[in-house]
Amino acid sequence: MYPHDALPDEVYARVGEKLAEAAREDSGAARTIEDGVAALNSGRPFAGLPADEQLQVLKEIEGSDFFELVRSTAVTEVYSDQRTWKLVGYEGASFDKGGYVDRGFNDLDWLPDPESAS
Amino acid sequence: MSPQGNGRRFAADDSDVIVVIGSGAGGGTLASELCQRGAKVVLIEAGRHHQPEDFINDEWASLNQLAWLDSRTTSGSWRIAREFPNLPAWTCKTVGGTTVHWAGCCPRFKEWEFRIRSEHGPIDGASLLDWPIGLSDLEPYYDAAEDRLGVTRTNGIPAPPANNNFKVMGNGARRAGYTGVSTGRMAFNTVPRDGRPATIQDGFNYQGDKQRAHWSTLTTEIPKAGKTGRLDLRPESMVIRIEHDDSGRVTGVVYVDPEGSEQRQKARLVCVACNAIETARLLLNSASPQFPDGLANSSGQVGRNYMRHLTGAVFATFDKPVRMYRGETMAGIVTDESRNDPGRGFVGGYYLQLHSLGPAFLSTFLRPRAWGRDFAAIMEQYDHMAGMWLVGEDLPQAGNRVTLNCEVRDQFGQPVPNVHVDDHPNEVAMREHAYAAGESVYAAVDALRTFRVPPYPTTHNLGTARMSARPEDGVVNEFGRAHDVPNLLVSDGSVMTTAAAANPTLTIVALALRQADYIEQQLTAGAL
Numbered sequence: 126m127y128p129h130d131a132l133p134d135e136v137y138a139r140v141g142e143k144l145a146e147a148a149r150e151d152s153g154a155a156r157t158i159e160d161g162v163a164a165l166n167s168g169r170p171f172a173g174l175p176a177d178e179q180l181q182v183l184k185e186i187e188g189s190d191f192f193e194l195v196r197s198t199a200v201t202e203v204y205s206d207q208r209t210w211k212l213v214g215y216e217g218a219s220f221d222k223g224g225y226v227d228r229g230f231n232d233l234d235w236l237p238d239p240e241s242a243s
Numbered sequence: 244m245s246p247q248g249n250g251r252r253f254a255a256d257d258s259d260v261i262v263v264i265g266s267g268a269g270g271g272t273l274a275s276e277l278c279q280r281g282a283k284v285v286l287i288e289a290g291r292h293h294q295p296e297d298f299i300n301d302e303w304a305s306l307n308q309l310a311w312l313d314s315r316t317t318s319g320s321w322r323i324a325r326e327f328p329n330l331p332a333w334t335c336k337t338v339g340g341t342t343v344h345w346a347g348c349c350p351r352f353k354e355w356e357f358r359i360r361s362e363h364g365p366i367d368g369a370s371l372l373d374w375p376i377g378l379s380d381l382e383p384y385y386d387a388a389e390d391r392l393g394v395t396r397t398n399g400i401p402a403p404p405a406n407n408n409f410k411v412m413g414n415g416a417r418r419a420g421y422t423g424v425s426t427g428r429m430a431f432n433t434v435p436r437d438g439r440p441a442t443i444q445d446g447f448n449y450q451g452d453k454q455r456a457h458w459s460t461l462t463t464e465i466p467k468a469g470k471t472g473r474l475d476l477r478p479e480s481m482v483i484r485i486e487h488d489d490s491g492r493v494t495g496v497v498y499v500d501p502e503g504s505e506q507r508q509k510a511r512l513v514c515v516a517c518n519a520i521e522t523a524r525l526l527l528n529s530a531s532p533q534f535p536d537g538l539a540n541s542s543g544q545v546g547r548n549y550m551r552h553l554t555g556a557v558f559a560t561f562d563k564p565v566r567m568y569r570g571e572t573m574a575g576i577v578t579d580e581s582r583n584d585p586g587r588g589f590v591g592g593y594y595l596q597l598h599s600l601g602p603a604f605l606s607t608f609l610r611p612r613a614w615g616r617d618f619a620a621i622m623e624q625y626d627h628m629a630g631m632w633l634v635g636e637d638l639p640q641a642g643n644r645v646t647l648n649c650e651v652r653d654q655f656g657q658p659v660p661n662v663h664v665d666d667h668p669n670e671v672a673m674r675e676h677a678y679a680a681g682e683s684v685y686a687a688v689d690a691l692r693t694f695r696v697p698p699y700p701t702t703h704n705l706g707t708a709r710m711s712a713r714p715e716d717g718v719v720n721e722f723g724r725a726h727d728v729p730n731l732l733v734s735d736g737s738v739m740t741t742a743a744a745a746n747p748t749l750t751i752v753a754l755a756l757r758q759a760d761y762i763e764q765q766l767t768a769g770a771l
Binding site for chain 1: 298370405406413422423424442578601605606612614615618622623624626
């Protein structure tokens with residue numbers, strides 16, 4: 126759902142782990158996942174489909190409870206992962222490194238310092 | 244035992260204490276001020292007593308640590324009811340309240356923003372009312388609040404330096420013709436002050452400030468109150484009811500302690516400062532045979548006129564790196580659009596303010612529910628992105644209100660608040676104007692692409708116990724004292740009659756300082 130070709134599969138595997146965890150903790154989520162997966166595989170198995178057909182199937186179920194559960198879990202997991210942060214150029218916590226005061230909080234060099242009103 | 248309450252514990256039947264409920268900008272400041280003036284204060288806070296070193300610089304983990312996540316419901320036409328139905332607001336449940344998450348923008352309200360009913364005349368669908376006070380009443384308290392908070396560009400405190408994100412917004416704004424462009428009046432230290440260090444520009448504001456450069460009641464007011472020996476701070480304690488006697492005077496509060504047991508604390512005065520949603524909910528949940536519609540609610544105004552500001556954001560991508568996440572998150576402002584100019588198609592004004600999110604929150608809020616390869620490609624532009632937040636006045640409406648949802652109960656068995664909001668056409672027009680303004684700023688510095696970000700749960704919650712000159716128009720008088728109940732006060736943003744465009748914390752603090760003067764005078768005169 127959030128494909129970044131440069132990311133290792135483990136980032137996406139975390140999404141599956143999180144969903145499995147949700148299913149263990151919440152029987153409602155477990156049912157949503159079970160029913161959703163069953164529906165995905167009601168025709169030809171989803172995992173075996175070519176990418177463009179997979180995408181088509183996802184578009185058909187967009188907005189369903191199952192889709193939203195998977196999507197919201199995926200967006201949270203993928204973009205909280207430090208490997209994703211590295212890929213998109215985000216450095217995360219800086220407090221232990223002394224912040225950015227001496228490490229480039231104002232190092233943008235393609236624009237001048239703007240004039241500031243008083 | 245709380246390290247900052249100095250372990251002081253007043254007896255449950257000590258009816259000489261003042262109970263303050265909520266330890267944020269209003270309650271934390273008021274409690275501190277009252278303690279320093281010699282009063283005994285029991286400060287009851289629903290959240291835990293975290294310390295800055297415990298804060299987590301990771302967006303979702305921090306949200307789970309600090310945010311108010313107790314069950315709430317929503318209704319109405321606003322997008323929040325569809326996209327974040329159980330999270331209408333992004334406020335905090337922790338000692339220090341939402342000041343812990345606050346980025347520190349400190350504009351004052353303008354003179355006309357206290358009297359918009361007179362300024363605009365009647366507006367369909369809006370329940371406009373002039374404040375019972377004006378700017379001149381609040382000016383001395385604004386002065387005191389700015390000194391207390393250490394606001395940059397006041398009291399000789401140096402201006403914040405321009406960070407990367409501001410270089411983009413500031414240059415764009417200048418080129419687009421704006422003149423009120425600056426790094427702003429901010430409540431974080433640019434030089435060491437009040438025992439706290441200068442900012443190291445570490446980039447985390449909304450997740451709590453680990454280094455204490457920001458003013459928050461957690462790191463300033465509450466420790467100062469503790470040093471007086473007159474503060475009894477009770478964290479992890481949820482007040483579920485305010486009680487009164489047959490004469491209609493408040494006698495104390497009932498709360499659930501950290502062990503889950505109900506406790507009763509007597510009080511001579513009760514000051515409610517739970518943030519607009521919970522303040523209204525507590526008054527409504529305190530209904531009794533004598534006050535069947537809720538405490539202090541003979542006007543029927545408790546919970547009504549809920550305001551949360553125009554919100555929205557504009558982000559843009561550029562062909563060169565920005566790294567917007569470095570440095571103080573909101574240290575930049577454009578003030579030109581904060582004027583009242585009905586010629587723009589709406590009344591009231593708005594500000595453009597610097598704003599940044601990490602990838603975790605940006606991916607959730609940039610285009611709610613978006614997914615797929617195109618969206619992932621946008622996220623890969625993260626370090627080439629700049630951002631701004633749009634904050635402006637939203638008009639009070641009688642139907643935008645907090646009510647009790649008796650179908651849903653919280654962990655204490657209490658009805659949860661339902662927050663109903665319908666957008667007013669004025670706000671829709673203002674948001675469109677603000678989006679276009681934000682886009683013009685970024686276009687002026689050659690943005691590759693701009694994004695209009697819809698409103699997400701905001702931190703500004705106002706108006707559910709509004710001040711009014713006449714008791715039938717509102718809940719409290721000009722000092723925050725309930726019209727109906729002589730020894731009950733409201734001490735947070737709930738009292739705001741209208742919202743103005745400015746971030747509310749500075750005004751909440753100024754109102755709390757004014758209220759502290761009033762309480763002291765009234766107690767001395769034996770009139771409370």
